[in-house]
Amino acid sequence: MRHTLPIAPQFYVTAPQPCPYLEGRMERKLFTALQGDGADQLNNSLSQQGFRRSQNVLYRPSCTDCAACLSARIDVAAFRPTKSQKRATRRNSYLERRATSPWATDEQYELFRHYLDTRHADGGMADMDVFEFAAMIEETPIRSRVVEYTDPGTGNLIAVSLTDVLDDGLSMVYSFYDPRQQQNSLGTYMILDHIDIAREAGLPYIYLGYWVPGSPKMGYKAKFSGLEAYVGGAWQKVGDPNLFSDASTHPLSAAPIAEQVASIQLPDRRPTKG
Structure with a gap:
């Protein structure tokens, strides 16, 4: 009988380039390919x-x-909207939400270009x-959705989110x-609307990407x-954001690459016995 051993993901590091969030600093990324039958497990x-x-x-x-870039997520059960967030919900309550398969359209791209040209013309x-x-x-x-928000009166596309569905939340x-x-x-x-979607689906978290204190x-x-x-190496409740803005830019705050890779916990990708 022939046995095939599972292949562990290989990790690589990008070349340094100017940081888009903190002036005068250089950024570098650790990355790996997301592919094959174990893509969902690895992504989760x-x-x-x-x-x-x-x-x-x-x-x-x-x-x-x-180490100023911190991955951020919202604990749905602990979330309580502020007055301004409640106002944002009321102002946009007329919008219609539609979740579709990840398929790009001309209307999406037109909105995307208008958004970039207006708000991020010098971005990456x-x-x-x-x-x-x-x-x-x-x-x-993996399992992804395009969540569109449209004006029912005009039919115009107003907002879009590319969203991944994880085992424990929405990214x-x-x-x-x-x-x-x-x-x-x-x-x-x-x-706020994704928090509602996650709550309805029984998913505990909303993953927001990176939060950079001071940016x-x-x-x-x-x-x-x-x-x-x-x-x-662990999720911590933020509470006071000011407590997260001090030591993260210290020269010794980042661990060596080899140490970072060694600490990554990979999913068990061994085939199950039938």
Whole structure:
């Protein structure tokens, strides 16, 4: 009888490049391929250890002298909306939500381009063309959904979230919206609506990506109660965000790559006995 041993994921590190969140610092990412029959298991396991998905790659910041980027998630059971968040829900309650398979459309791309050109014209995605956009939406080896929010009166697409469905929650991979309606707090509303979706589905967490204490671009994530951050190999309740903004940029705050890889817990991918 022939036996095939499971192949463990291989991890790699990107070349350093300027950090988009903290001026004067360089970022580097630890990443691995997301593919094969064990893709769902690997995605679930590594998402719980601070990794994020981009198409068929899982990555986590691995900078040489900084650990300011913290993976963040909301504990749905502990979340309590603020007054301003309740207002955001009321302002956008007219929108209709529709969850579809991950398929890119011209309308999505038009909204995406308008969003980038208005809010992130100098960002890393600014030059993304329609083919790259389609790849971002469609190239997923796991269970993903495109959640669209439309105006029922006009039929116009107002906001979109590419969302992964994990064993323990929803991961908001990327969201964008009509920048002309910025005053309606659409970004906040989509997170609030995903909290409702997760609660209805019995899923305990909403994964928000990375929170960088001290970065204005990421400050909105700290406004959600029930926030947890992945620090030192474990999820910690945030409570006071100011307590997370000191030692993370110290030169000795980041562990060596070999130590980081050795500490990653991989799912058991051995075939089950029939």
